[in-house]
Amino acid sequence: MEVTIGGITYVPEGSAGGPSIGIAITTRNRPEVLAKTLKQFEQFMPRGAKLVVVDDASTQPTPDATFRFEKQAGIARAKNKCLELLADCEHIFLFDDDCYPIVDGWYRPYVESPEHHLMYAWGEEYFRTDDLVGYLWPKGCMLYADRCALERVGGMDPVFGVWGLEHLSWSDRMHNAGLTTCRYQDVPGSEKLFFSLDRAGQIDSSVPLEDRLRANVQAAEAYRDSDAFVPYRATPADAQGVALSILVPSVSSRRETFAPKIMDQLFGQHEALSPEGQTRVEILMLTDAKGVTLGTKRNDMVRLARGAYVAFVDDDDRVTPDYLSSLLEATERGDDVITFLASVTTNGGRPMVCRYSMAFDEDKNTSKEYHRIPNHLSAVRRELALRTPFPELGKSEDSEYAKQLKPLLRSEYHIDRTLYHYDFDTRTTETQKPSRIETKKLPTVDVVFLSKASTPELREMTEHAVRTCIAGAGEHPVNVVVIEQVEGVRYRDAVTIHKPNAFAYNRFANEGIRTGSAKWVMVANSDLEFGDGWLDALLAPQHALVSPVTPNEARQSRLTKNESGFENGKHFSGWCFMLKRSLWEKFGGLDEDFIFWCADDAVIEQAKAAGVTPMVVPSAKVTHLISKTVGGRGHTANDPMDGELTWAMVQRFNRKYGANKFANDPRYAAWRKANPE
Numbered sequence: 001m002e003v004t005i006g007g008i009t010y011v012p013e014g015s016a017g018g019p020s021i022g023i024a025i026t027t028r029n030r031p032e033v034l035a036k037t038l039k040q041f042e043q044f045m046p047r048g049a050k051l052v053v054v055d056d057a058s059t060q061p062t063p064d065a066t067f068r069f070e071k072q073a074g075i076a077r078a079k080n081k082c083l084e085l086l087a088d089c090e091h092i093f094l095f096d097d098d099c100y101p102i103v104d105g106w107y108r109p110y111v112e113s114p115e116h117h118l119m120y121a122w123g124e125e126y127f128r129t130d131d132l133v134g135y136l137w138p139k140g141c142m143l144y145a146d147r148c149a150l151e152r153v154g155g156m157d158p159v160f161g162v163w164g165l166e167h168l169s170w171s172d173r174m175h176n177a178g179l180t181t182c183r184y185q186d187v188p189g190s191e192k193l194f195f196s197l198d199r200a201g202q203i204d205s206s207v208p209l210e211d212r213l214r215a216n217v218q219a220a221e222a223y224r225d226s227d228a229f230v231p232y233r234a235t236p237a238d239a240q241g242v243a244l245s246i247l248v249p250s251v252s253s254r255r256e257t258f259a260p261k262i263m264d265q266l267f268g269q270h271e272a273l274s275p276e277g278q279t280r281v282e283i284l285m286l287t288d289a290k291g292v293t294l295g296t297k298r299n300d301m302v303r304l305a306r307g308a309y310v311a312f313v314d315d316d317d318r319v320t321p322d323y324l325s326s327l328l329e330a331t332e333r334g335d336d337v338i339t340f341l342a343s344v345t346t347n348g349g350r351p352m353v354c355r356y357s358m359a360f361d362e363d364k365n366t367s368k369e370y371h372r373i374p375n376h377l378s379a380v381r382r383e384l385a386l387r388t389p390f391p392e393l394g395k396s397e398d399s400e401y402a403k404q405l406k407p408l409l410r411s412e413y414h415i416d417r418t419l420y421h422y423d424f425d426t427r428t429t430e431t432q433k434p435s436r437i438e439t440k441k442l443p444t445v446d447v448v449f450l451s452k453a454s455t456p457e458l459r460e461m462t463e464h465a466v467r468t469c470i471a472g473a474g475e476h477p478v479n480v481v482v483i484e485q486v487e488g489v490r491y492r493d494a495v496t497i498h499k500p501n502a503f504a505y506n507r508f509a510n511e512g513i514r515t516g517s518a519k520w521v522m523v524a525n526s527d528l529e530f531g532d533g534w535l536d537a538l539l540a541p542q543h544a545l546v547s548p549v550t551p552n553e554a555r556q557s558r559l560t561k562n563e564s565g566f567e568n569g570k571h572f573s574g575w576c577f578m579l580k581r582s583l584w585e586k587f588g589g590l591d592e593d594f595i596f597w598c599a600d601d602a603v604i605e606q607a608k609a610a611g612v613t614p615m616v617v618p619s620a621k622v623t624h625l626i627s628k629t630v631g632g633r634g635h636t637a638n639d640p641m642d643g644e645l646t647w648a649m650v651q652r653f654n655r656k657y658g659a660n661k662f663a664n665d666p667r668y669a670a671w672r673k674a675n676p677e
Contacts, residue, residue: 023049165219466492479518541562597649
């Protein structure tokens, strides 16, 4: 049987094998706009494609809707319903009702791309090749994903409510899962494929301004590094049987001290509940080796929880014998938050009562009690806790969470007795360094790493170089591009370009540099560790060609001030150097005649020709692990297999630049004898 929507015929869901292409349009209160969009799709519909329309509770029901929400569900849930309706399709396009195709074959660049997720985007670029464009900020009017992407990360996260950055977070999870080259990316030339009223500025948003101003920036930042799977299919109501989730974050150093004690208390109470009560309470503990901030850990646990309410218990605290039963009973009332009294001691001193209540405007200490607004210790409806994620901090994350939570609370059930003992001790408290939250600015520098991660150890080495590069750059945004020779390897917070062909240092570097647009570019080995403040130090002299020092290089270790010159290994660090993009363009790119040895010498010669003297900056520290990864293994002059990469390059350099490198080296003489012209 054929089904028609707005005059468009599509393949029924039960067709053998299912349609390859699925198209979904979400709409709310814009019937005229939707009508025009459907007319455009009628003209440019792919053969055999499936089309669905999801109406997010328009005041006047949309007659062409495949599915209609009776109550406004919000963008994330509406898009997820689209994914559910297109579950049998291989290639899925999610359109807003104000965006439509304008040419035949508009879908081909997307379905033929090796990328699993793309979007129709415009704005500031930071990456471009013949096949891909990376943008600083995403757009949501047309989103593409293939079946692989949906099976890996699922749908959009309903935590974002009616509106606000849900598509950004979806793309973040795609990227973190290794499914995309850039976080927010599109095919080149998409402006010739689609028309968007939003881009043209011809339509007002269907989302009220006040909602857009309350967009979930904090949630997007908190989940920016997540690659979690988020279900997009509707969950039956009877599957949500857990009323209360008790969440206990811990660290490995407490596995034999505090952790066993608190778990014994909690599970002892759990076992004392009735069989029905036990099914309605879950207890989760998440332990790591201090590699994750406490805020991040708390967010992960809230997402894992199945309960209608979530409450945290810190592993070095204690609960009263009726803690679980009292909270479980209180969940039956359905209030937004359940509060109670806590007993607080500091460094073994006299206990004081801490009273939690949403009636308090702020945290305050009196002579007899501590007054606190509801925080992580209170039992909070999970749907509200998800709306106010903890900041990625190792301490004070609870107070920030409480401040964000308070405006969302509408009702409270207070248990006027002590259920919790908060035992603070400066000798045993665990703190962690706060993590850096990336800001959306054009990059100060494009950093190109050359890598061949043929083993897990080498992959970790490259990842370490990327992490320390970004962390050490401080407030400066950095665009990291990794030229990786091993297929399938990707790096978080970096654009990965796969080049499985023969290694060529300067050619690979040029290919990475061409994709960016920052004023500064850096070429770096993958066996590096960047020190704090490396970028500020290199930018300070505003010199066109600069290098950091590595502490294990004798020619650089004693330098105390900036020094210019042409000595390779002293004034110029071939394993890590930075230059102005304008100088690189003046060079015509790095000299590609050299694939390994003498690639750095050639750059020095190019600088001489351009009238620039290399400068070494001792305050910029980047430790070089001495050729552990370039080309996939160490390259030594004594290795006969390395002649093409080493002595052949020396011979080529001497001839091209009239030099006399290694003229008296017996190894070079032996190679020349074994390789006569």
